[in-house]
């Protein structure tokens with residue numbers, strides 16, 4: 227089994243919750259509409275792997291209702307603490323959380339109607355092993371939906387060489403860690419390798435001139451900055467310049483920022 231020593235470089239727990247809420251503001255609308263289109267409904271059994279602070283798990287639990295079941299799983303105890311606290315606050319007994327890696331969830335085989343993950347597989351060294359595990363959790367006819375990114379598609383217009391540089395350092399960090407922050411476009415091939423042949427694909431790329439969602443990747447890159455420094459990919463002085471440029475771009479409504487493409491790949495077992 228693959229190991230989990232591909233350190234997750236973004237912030238977890240309460241300190242990272244606002245960025246994950248912004249992730250949902252930026253990309254959540256068509257996550258929810260595709261999950262509905264794939265049949266998520268009252269009484270279903272669903273799992274959300276790499277659930278983070280649980281934004282999507284809670285929404286799924288509201289759809290499946292008290293007669294359904296949702297499991298949110300993540301390797302990070304800090305993420306799960308926030309997720310469980312929010313689920314309790316909202317009163318969602320149909321939602322439970324488990325601390326587990328996507329490589330080996332310990333969750334039942336041949337059980338779930340729907341298994342889902344968002345922006346998880348780009349953080350793991352062996353995404354095919356993760357897809358195989360998620361496939362094995364599905365009942366025959368159940369559906370696997372994975373959403374992942376193409377960080378290489380982040381860009382500004384008019385162009386900003388410093389924004390591009392920040393994106394490229396993020397991509398170099400992925401290579402350094404043995405993960406692929408541009409996994410999205412080839413994710414359909416990973417499905418095939420994992421024995422899911424009947425894949426379908428959609429792409430969403432918000433392009434924004436204003437508002438907090440315009441800053442989602444700026445905040446993501448800044449969360450990864452300590453790992454970039456540890457890897458020797460940049461230095462404090464360059465990071466200050468890059469952060470100042472991203473803040474300038476955020477304020478200037480004449481600059482459009484293309485957020486990373488989100489690629490949705492799904493298939494039935």
Ligand SMILES: C[S@@+](CC[C@H](N)C(=O)[O-])C[C@H]1O[C@@H](n2cnc3c(N)ncnc32)[C@H](O)[C@@H]1O
Pocket residue numbers: 230234236238246249275276277278279280281282299300301302305326327328329343344345346349350
């Ligand atoms: C970018 S966050 C996305 C969270 C959530 N899916 C969302 O869209 O809001 C990625 C999550 O994957 C988790 N993670 C990283 N490696 C993992 C692994 N091997 N197994 C399960 N979760 C993992 C991290 O702890 C983090 O919560």
